[in-house]
Amino acid sequence: MHLRARTQRTGNRFDPRARLGARRMSPSAAPNVSRADEEPMDPDNADRYLVDEIRTGSESAWRQLIERYQGRLLAFARARTAGLADAEDLVQDALVGFLQSLPNYDPSRSLETYLFTILRYKLVDRLRSRKITPLNLDAEEDDWWERIAPEESLTPSRAAVAAEDARRHAAVLGDVLKRLIRDFRDRAAFQDLQVAELLFYAGRRNLDIADLFDMDQKAVAGIKFRAIAKLKKYLAELDDPAAADLNEETAEVTVARVWRERRLTCLKRSTLGSYLLGVLEDPWLSYTQFHLDVVACPMCLANLRDIEEEDIAAQPPQQAEHLFASSVGFLSRASQG
Numbered sequence: 225m226h227l228r229a230r231t232q233r234t235g236n237r238f239d240p241r242a243r244l245g246a247r248r249m250s251p252s253a254a255p256n257v258s259r260a261d262e263e264p265m266d267p268d269n270a271d272r273y274l275v276d277e278i279r280t281g282s283e284s285a286w287r288q289l290i291e292r293y294q295g296r297l298l299a300f301a302r303a304r305t306a307g308l309a310d311a312e313d314l315v316q317d318a319l320v321g322f323l324q325s326l327p328n329y330d331p332s333r334s335l336e337t338y339l340f341t342i343l344r345y346k347l348v349d350r351l352r353s354r355k356i357t358p359l360n361l362d363a364e365e366d367d368w369w370e371r372i373a374p375e376e377s378l379t380p381s382r383a384a385v386a387a388e389d390a391r392r393h394a395a396v397l398g399d400v401l402k403r404l405i406r407d408f409r410d411r412a413a414f415q416d417l418q419v420a421e422l423l424f425y426a427g428r429r430n431l432d433i434a435d436l437f438d439m440d441q442k443a444v445a446g447i448k449f450r451a452i453a454k455l456k457k458y459l460a461e462l463d464d465p466a467a468a469d470l471n472e473e474t475a476e477v478t479v480a481r482v483w484r485e486r487r488l489t490c491l492k493r494s495t496l497g498s499y500l501l502g503v504l505e506d507p508w509l510s511y512t513q514f515h516l517d518v519v520a521c522p523m524c525l526a527n528l529r530d531i532e533e534e535d536i537a538a539q540p541p542q543q544a545e546h547l548f549a550s551s552v553g554f555l556s557r558a559s560q561g
Contacts, residue, residue, distance in 0.1 A: 271335040278555070279326065286555050290319065290547050293336065297343055299533065300526035304347060314350065316550050318343035323554040330391060334487050340523050397482040400458040404451060405488055414507045417489075418514055419447045425483045426519050436518070455479075491515060491524050496531055 274292075277285030297318060301311035321342045322329075329338065408417035415437065422428040422436075423444075430448070434441045483489070491499075491512055498504045499512045515521055516528065 272331055275326075275329065275331060275335060278323075281555055283555060286323075286551075287544075287548050290551075291544050293339055294544055294547055295530040295534065296336075296523075296526045297339060299529035300340060300343060300522065301347065303526070303529065310350075312546075314343060314346050316547055317346040319547060319551045320554050321346060323551060332391060332395065333485055336523060337485050337487055340526070394482050394485070396459070396462065396464055397479060398486050398488070400455050400462070401479065401483060401486075401488055403458050404454055407454065412507065414511055416447050416451075418511070418518075419444055420451050421483075421489055421515075421519060423448050424451075424479045425489065427480060487523070489515065490521060491527075493527055493531060496524070496528050500528070500531060 274285045274289050278289065294315060297315045298311055301314045302308065305311045305314065318339060322339060325342070404420070405417065408414070408420065419433055419437070422433050423430075430441050430444045433439070434444045437444075495504070495508070495512060499509070504512060516524060
């Protein structure tokens with residue numbers, strides 16, 4: 225893919241005004257983008273509470289989870305299937321799959337990422353069995369999901385050890401990556417952050433990134449070198465055994481996997497909503513456009529479509545009720561797992 229074709233640029237900035245058109249609100253209506261509001265990275269504690277309640281068999285918590293995620297999951301499925309009925313069936317299968325896998329769910333993982341990953345697996349399964357007609361599932365996106373897909377285990381004991389090591393390593397890598405991203409942001413080095421995201425998150429080549437930003441390849445390589453050096457420095461400063469034995473060549477987790485699973489640079493729905501209203505200002509305006517149009521994060525794009533559709537028509541109440549009724553029977557089994 226030629227990266228330059230995915231966005232319009234003004235200098236080194238990505239210009240979303242072509243999408244927003246003339247939709248602008250007055251400055252007084254703009255959101256107060258505080259440092260906390262700029263954090264699209266921290267997991268939602270409400271998700272952890274819901275999962276804890278669902279583990280006890282709470283039907284109310286299960287209903288809340290469905291209402292929270294059905295729209296964005298359906299938006300993701302509808303963008304990849306030819307019919308609404310197929311998309312709804314996929315979401316139903318994904319929700320049942322979540323309950324069935326609940327005993328093995330690691331609460332340190334992003335619940336939203338986990339649900340999207342299950343949905344993607346269900347989509348691939350149905351495509352392989354030719355039960356649905358695909359609408360859009362290209363090789364590049366397939367590679368995106370393979371980067372966060374769990375790997376098959378050889379034996380239960382080895383799987384248990386590997387899973388524990390992976391959790392410890394992921395926690396360490398997640399902490400140092402957050403620190404790196406925060407450093408970029410605090411220095412207002414958004415282009416460096418964008419380059420790092422394309423390198424580590426999207427797996428882009430130096431040549432493509434240099435072309436996109438009108439940079440010399442040596443400049444891209446320099447940003448990569450400095451980012452890796454900082455990560456190593458941060459790891460060395462940690463008093464944690466997991467940091468000491470973390471080896472990127474052999475560890476189960478990688479920078480890309482952790483970045484994706486923990487959604488370290490994904491956008492809050494409030495940020496996406498402000499973006500659609502046209503009230504975001506640079507540098508977040510440019511960064512949001514970059515994440516959507518260049519990185520093309522499938523989860524953020526699904527959230528964006530869901531928010532867009534909320535303005536057109538609310539999700540039919542019977543849709544959530546149908547998903548609840550068709551999956552609640554698996555709730556008691558999950559709570560007993």
